[in-house]
Amino acid sequence: MDPVIVVGAGPVGLTLALALARQEVPSVVLDETPGRDAPRAARTVVLREDTAALVERLAGVPLGPAGLRWAGWRLLRRKQVTGEVAFGDIGTADGAGSAGAASADGVGLPAPLHIAQHVLTGALRAAVAREPLVELATDSRLDTIEQEAAGVTAHTRGPAGTWWRGSYLVGCDGPRSTVRKLQDIRFPGRTAVERHAVAALRTELPRPEEAFLHRMPPWRTTGPFAGEITARPLRDGVWRLDWLLPPGKDLVTPELLVSRIRETLTGWTGESAPSYELLDTGVHTVHHRLARRWRVGRVFVAGDAAHLLGAFGTHGLDEGLRDADNLAWKLATAWHHGPHETLLDSYQAERRAVVAARLRAADQVLPVLRGGGGLRSYVPGAARGHDALLMDGHLGRGALGAPGAYADSPLAPPGCEAEVPVDTPVGASVADVVVTAEDGSFVQLRERLGRGALLVVLVAPGTGVWERRHWVGAGIMPRLAAAVTALPHRAELLVAESYPGAAPHTVLLVRPDGHLVTALGGVRPADLYTAAEAALGGPAHTETRAEAGAR
Incomplete structure (x- = not known):
């Protein structure tokens, strides 16, 4: 079986290649660059807590030391107290360095990770260099794609221009995607939805390790820099500041930007502008676009090649990494067991619907x-x-x-009387609880994701205080183990002391990407089998040549 061809060596393409390797699928990554990313302090990304954990699993290193999980968010209000701007109370947290931020109503929230994009890409590149199942081809610019029933052929230009043969091809090659253009996929949407002037600088600001948003600065003027200001902390005293620019094409000169930096720092500290070191600047333009199709036969698009979003702080790269996580296990299943057309089609159905909802x-x-x-x-x-x-x-x-849920997925199983409610809606990502693995070790549920197997989680209070050998052959365990062995796809049986909203003896079926398929009350082998088969796109079906030509 030929490898999967991944076009583009940014965070999405590298994540997809590593996710495939984790499921024993080889890939070749076509990188049109020499393989080096220029450091840009002002080019940063924000990842939700579970997406950051996905990258950490695949890269094999914690991203925390390179980035920062905010202790919280605060809103700066237009109000003067002894000459200083007062802090509001929306999104505050209990203290610097906490694992999560609090909402306005006091509910704990996982903290997002803020990290420079070149640091993130560097960690992924290092992991790819260690992975024997991934080949990285630098200075390789795609110019041709040919596909037939049995696979895909791609040609690249460059010093070592050549033809590549693959089982599938995924375009992770950004907003100007060559893959998307070669497949004649339309990319409608809006240009310049928002514009921001951006500066990365090292300085001291109020409440270190806490991001804040200033809606109405008292020094607000007309023209450029008249909008809100966002400050996000990075490591080592570095901050990223964003000034919302008004509609239009007003030129942001270096002199004007430096003037606004001093004005902003003075306004926030209530004193003369504190000392700072300016590291990087730029203008970030937000576009909103959504590809009409995300799959054409054996060719797929993901990340910025499939969608652009980012207004109001929404996390564009985060969604791209979720594309990779969603697609990897489906490609791996098809690679190992033959095409499952409903399963492969579900990538577009699920991911495009989620991104479209956020854009709307x-x-x-x-x-x-x-x-x-x-x-x-x-x-x-x-x-x-x-x-x-x-x-x-x-x-x-x-x-x-919020992360999207695949409630209307074509992979959703039919309803049954054995279904029971838990705090995680069907189609949403499961909570990261502690589970007992088959070898008796205690691990986080999230650690078992992305290995190509379905996960079956039994909620059994009391099991955590006994060694697995004492209860693995007792009660309902033998019957459940037999049901898991009989499933139409490889599955791993895990046991949790508790799960949010779940009663004892609830059985959860979880996809390889961590989304809940169903929750059943007790051991129901037939219902479990039906749900597992649905999660895989129904009974396996190998596409005929006639069907392939009709696609």
């Missing part, structure tokens, strides 16, 4: 929020107001920021 939410809110009008008549559930909506986007929650 942003497009609904954007004219109202930026225009200052009322929200209730436009956006359902917007009674909390402008500030809370903005914080939702930055914190990764709500319609603007």
Whole structure:
């Protein structure tokens, strides 16, 4: 079987290659660059907690030392207290360095990770260099794709231009994707939805390790830099500052940017501008686009090649990494066991629907929020107001920021009487609880993801205080173990002391990418089998040449 061809060696392409390797699928990554990323302190990314954990698993190193998980978010209000800007209380946390941020209503939230993109890419490149199942071809620019029923052929230009043969091809080659253009996939949307002036600098600001948003600076002027300001901390005293620019093409000169940096720092500290070291600057333009198709036969697109988003703090790269996680296990299943067309089609059905929903939410809110009008008549559930909506986007929650669930997935199993409710909706990512693995070790549930196997989790209070050998052959365990062995796909049986909202003896079926398939009340072998078969796209079906030609 030929390897999977991955076009593009950015974070999404490298993550996909490593995720495939974790499931014993070889790949070749076509990188049009020499294989080096120029450091850009002002080019940073924000990852939700579970997406950061995905990258850490694949890269084999913690990203925490290179990035920063915010202790919380605060809103700076237009209010003067003894000459200083007062801090609001939206998105505050209990202290610097905490594992999560708190919401406006006090509910604990996982903390996002803020990291320079070149550091993230460097960690992934290092992992690829150690992985024998991944071949990285630098200075290789794609110019031709040919596909037939049995596979895909790609040609690259460069010093070692050649033909490559693959089983599937995935375009992770960014907004100007060659793969998307060669497959004649339309990419409609809006250009320059928002523009931000960006600066990365080393300085001291109030409340270290806490990001904050200034909606209405008292020094607000007309023209450029008249909008809100966001400050996000990085490691070693470095901050990324973003100034929302008004619509138009006003030129942001270096002199004007330096003037606004001094003005902003003075406003925040209440003193003369503190000393700072300017590391990098730029103008970040947000586009909103969504590819019409994410699959053409054996060719797929992912990341910025499939979608662009980013207004209101929404996390564009985070969604791209979720594309890779969703697609990897489906390609691995098809690579090892033959094409499952419903399974492969579900990549577009699931991921495109999630991104489309986020784009719709942003497009609904954007004219109202930026225009200052009322929200209730436009956006359902917007009674909390402008500030809370903005914080939702930055914190990764709500319609603007929360991870999507695949509730309407074509892989959803039919309903059955044995289904029981838990706190995780069907199609959403499962909670990261401690489980007992088959070897008796205690691990986090998340550590078992991405290995190509379905996970079956039994909720059994009390098992955590006894060694596995004492209960593995007792009660319902033998019957459940037999049911897991009989499933139509490789599965791993895990046991948890508890799971949010689950009663004792609840059995959870979890996909390899961590999304809940179903929760059953007790051991129901037939229902478990049916759900597992549905999660794999139904009974295996090998595509005929006639069907392939009709696609």
